[in-house]
Amino acid sequence: MTCTRCSGLMVVDHLLDMQESSIPMWMRGLRCVTCGNIEDPLIHHHRIVQRARRTNRLATRLALTKKGLRPAQAA
């Protein structure tokens, strides 16, 4: 896997989460050996959800455009 910031090599690392939990929790994540970017499972999940939402919005706009309807503009 490559880093989303610099395309560097990502390696498995064990991360200590001290802010989001009431007790320190170890979790497995990925760390870029070049720039230090960290991706844990929660960050990865949020990125997948955001990407899916963007794709759905784009697909809806394209479908409306094909039907000759103008997509609603965001306020």
Ligand SMILES: [Zn+2]
């Ligand atoms: Zn990187």
